Amino acid sequence: MAKYVLVFTGGGMPESEEEQAKVMEAWETWYQGLGQAVLDPGNPFSPAVQNITPDRTVSDGAYGTQASGYTVLQADSLASAVSMAKKCPMLDGNGQISVYEALDM
Numbered sequence: 734m735a736k737y738v739l740v741f742t743g744g745g746m747p748e749s750e751e752e753q754a755k756v757m758e759a760w761e762t763w764y765q766g767l768g769q770a771v772l773d774p775g776n777p778f779s780p781a782v783q784n785i786t787p788d789r790t791v792s793d794g795a796y797g798t799q800a801s802g803y804t805v806l807q808a809d810s811l812a813s814a815v816s817m818a819k820k821c822p823m824l825d826g827n828g829q830i831s832v833y834e835a836l837d838m
Contacts, residue, residue, distance in 0.1 A: 734807045736772060736835040737814035739821070741802040744828025759822035767817055773805035801828065805835070 747753055764771050784796045804821075808814040811834055818830045 734809055735814075736837075737806045737808055737811070738833045738835050739775075739804045739806065739814075739818050740800050740831045740833065741777075741804075741823050742798050742800055742829045742831070744801055744823050744826040746826075756822065756826065759825065763820060763822055766820070767806065770806050770808060770817060771804070772807050773803075775802055775804040777802040 747756060764774055778799075778801055780799070782793070782795050782799060784792050784794070786792075802823075806814055806817055808817065811832065814832050814834075818832050821830060823830055
């Protein structure tokens with residue numbers, strides 16, 4: 734089985750505590766449904782980001798679209814990982830998901 738990194742962009746947390754609790758419950762339900770496929774549930778990212786170019790220049794801000802978090806899954810194929818990702822609550826919060834296969838080195 735291969736590892737897949739789900740990189741989240743966009744989305745956000747609702748303002749009310751009640752709505753936040755619903756969102757967190759949806760994430761817990763999703764993780765539970767995935768079972769042992771979840772290698773690392775991940776974390777959200779803060780907006781603090783810096784980029785480093787090949788000449789070692791450092792600048793503030795995301796290069797391209799800023800990522801908002803990640804999760805690492807284990808799956809038989811990219812198609813299987815995408816199928817799992819399509820059920821992620823991130824999509825219900827207007828976020829997007831890129832699924833990357835992590836190569837073993």
